Amino acid sequence: xxxxxxxxxxxxxxxxxxxxxxxxxxxxxxxxxxxxxxxxxxxxxxxxxxxxxxxxxxxxxxxxxxxxxxxxxxxxxxxxxxxxxxxxxxxxxxxxxxxxxxxxxxxxxxxxxxxxxxxxxxxxxxxxxxxxxxxxxxxxxxxxxxxxxxxxxxxxxxxxxxxxxxxxxxxxxxxxxxxxxxxxxxxxxxxxxxxxxxxxxxxxxxxxxxxxxxxxxxxxxxxxxxxxxxxxxxxxxxxxxxxxxxxxxxxxxxxxxxxxxxxxxxxxxxxxxxxxxxxxxxxxxxxxxxxxxxxxxxxx
Ligand SMILES: Cc1ncc(COP(=O)(O)O)c(C=O)c1O
Numbered sequence: 001x002x003x004x005x006x007x008x009x010x011x012x013x014x015x016x017x018x019x020x021x022x023x024x025x026x027x028x029x030x031x032x033x034x035x036x037x038x039x040x041x042x043x044x045x046x047x048x049x050x051x052x053x054x055x056x057x058x059x060x061x062x063x064x065x066x067x068x069x070x071x072x073x074x075x076x077x078x079x080x081x082x083x084x085x086x087x088x089x090x091x092x093x094x095x096x097x098x099x100x101x102x103x104x105x106x107x108x109x110x111x112x113x114x115x116x117x118x119x120x121x122x123x124x125x126x127x128x129x130x131x132x133x134x135x136x137x138x139x140x141x142x143x144x145x146x147x148x149x150x151x152x153x154x155x156x157x158x159x160x161x162x163x164x165x166x167x168x169x170x171x172x173x174x175x176x177x178x179x180x181x182x183x184x185x186x187x188x189x190x191x192x193x194x195x196x197x198x199x200x201x202x203x204x205x206x207x208x209x210x211x212x213x214x215x216x217x218x219x220x221x222x223x224x225x226x227x228x229x230x231x232x233x234x235x236x237x238x239x240x241x242x243x244x245x246x247x248x249x250x251x252x253x254x255x256x257x258x259x260x261x262x263x264x265x266x267x268x269x270x271x272x273x274x275x276x277x278x279x280x281x282x283x284x285x286x287x288x289x290x291x292x293x294x295x296x297x298x299x300x
Contacts, residue, residue, distance in 0.1 A: 001045050001080075004033040007159065009279065012247055016267050021274045024263070026249060027160055030256075030284040036079070038284020039169075039176040040072035042152035043144035048080055050148055051138035058083035060111075060134055062121045062142040065089070065097040066230070066291040068284065069144050074103035084108040085134055089118045098290035145175025150209050153179020156281075163187035164277040168263055170195055170255035171220065172229075174202055176283065178209035181218045188279075190218035193259035196229040197222070224262030230254050232297075236261060241300045250299075252285045253292065 009025045017024045029038045036044060051059055059082045063070035070086050077084030086103060090112045096104065104110065111130075120126035121142055131137060140146065157167075157180045167184055171177050171192040181190050194202055199222030206218075226232055232253040240257045244250050251257040263280060272278060289299050 001041065001048065003041070005031045007032055010249065014264065016264055020267050020270070020272065022267065022272050022276045022278055024278045026280050026282045028282050029156065030282040030286060035075035036072045037286070038282065039153060039156070040068060040144065040284060042156040042179070043149035043175055044072060044076050045152040046148035047140050047144065047146070048076060051082065054138065056082070056136070056138040058085065058134060058137040059140060060085040060087065060130060060137040061140040061144065062087045062118070066099050066288050068288055069142070070103050071099050071287045073140070073144070074106040074108035077108065078106040085111055085137060087111045087113055087118070087121070087130065090114045098294060099287060102287070143173030143175065145173040145209060147209065147211065149175035150178045150182065154183045157183035160279070162279070164279040165189060166191055166272060166276060166278045168193060168259060168278065168280040170259045170283055171202055172196065172255065174206040174209055177218070178206050181206070181215045182210065185215055185217060188217065192218065192220045193262050194220055194222040194225055195255050195258060197225050197227070221262060224258045224265070226258060237297060237299070244300055249282070250286055252288050254288060255285050256282055
């Protein structure tokens with residue numbers, strides 16, 4: 001898969017960094033591809049290669065109406081010549097969100113299921129049923145997270161050829177963090193900022209994605225989810241708008257906005273020792289802003 005723009009490190013000269021004597025930069029993965037951006041690019045890369053190797057002509061995955069993964073998956077299918085099927089939680093697609101409009105424009109077929117059915121998204125019998133219904137389609141899990149995604153995110157982080165004291169990433173389903181943990185073993189402390197409530201089950205999911213291999217260089221930070229997945233406050237929206245004004249870097253309120261808020265809060269509370277170098281991965285997800293804007297939340 002061609003990378004659109006090679007990611008680069010952008011230093012964040014926030015007054016707090018000066019006061020606390022730390023260096024803080026963002027690794028701009030959000031710019032790697034115009035549509036399959038951020039961690040999505042890396043989570044899909046080896047999945048698409050595998051599907052091709054197996055001679056599959058169609059791909060199927062799971063997601064919600066505003067999912068960054070669904071958006072990137074549909075774009076990747078179009079770009080690389082696969083039919084795509086999105087299994088979407090029923091009550092979320094009565095009226096198409098901007099994400100689903102984009103995905104269907106790319107040719108993705110929506111297979112609407114109830115919330116109850118959607119909960120079976122990892123059950124072998126449900127997956128077998130879907131595979132049969134869609135002619136042996138190649139199935140990629142929700143969020144794209146499987147061992148091929150971990151392999152892609154391992155490669156993503158190999159491209160960052162510095163090893164800071166702290167390397168931060170947002171966490172949803174855990175595939176991205178698992179790749180980063182493996183890629184920076186013994187080099188950096190990895191902090192995963194949970195976008196959802198319940199960091200402890202995420203720990204188990206990440207351990208599973210790491211295939212039972214034990215790593216001790218990581219931690220889940222779970223106090224900056226703002227009440228849960230996709231929950232936000234007016235303060236978070238203002239923070240994101242202010243951050244863009246100050247540093248010309250767009251963030252969004254589900255993943256990267258919460259992570260950067262969390263890093264600055266931890267900096268304020270002296271979590272990071274003096275002279276630390278902190279790097280955070282900008283994992284993209286900016287397509288999601290359209291869905292918020294349609295609901296009347298304004299991002300500058
Ligand atoms: C922008 C963004 N950042 C971070 C994540 C979290 O990645 P993961 O699900 O691999 O934990 C996601 C979800 O895939 C995302 O869309």
